[in-house]
Amino acid sequence: MPTANCSRPDDANWTGAEIKSCCRLASLLDVPLVQAAQNVVPVAVTAGDKIEGLRQWASGRCLSADQPGIYSRQDSPMENSRVRRVMREPGRN
Numbered sequence: 001m002p003t004a005n006c007s008r009p010d011d012a013n014w015t016g017a018e019i020k021s022c023c024r025l026a027s028l029l030d031v032p033l034v035q036a037a038q039n040v041v042p043v044a045v046t047a048g049d050k051i052e053g054l055r056q057w058a059s060g061r062c063l064s065a066d067q068p069g070i071y072s073r074q075d076s077p078m079e080n081s082r083v084r085r086v087m088r089e090p091g092r093n
Helices: 016-029 033-039 048-058
Strands: none
């Protein structure tokens, strides 16, 4: 069966739960994934400073998830390829 719209949103740094949420929202609203993704704010954005703190804390203390050995923040091969920095200003009501 042909698919009407095969476009995918930019899901870099999304968790599995965020991907699932986007798919569910697209289904409920009967809109394309790209449109539903506009209503998903990844935890990498909302808690980016906390995640960065955890990464720095883990450096030299924890095992790496993507390569053998101890995790090192400076040597992370995914550092330059997948990390996206998003700065958002707080809303003014």
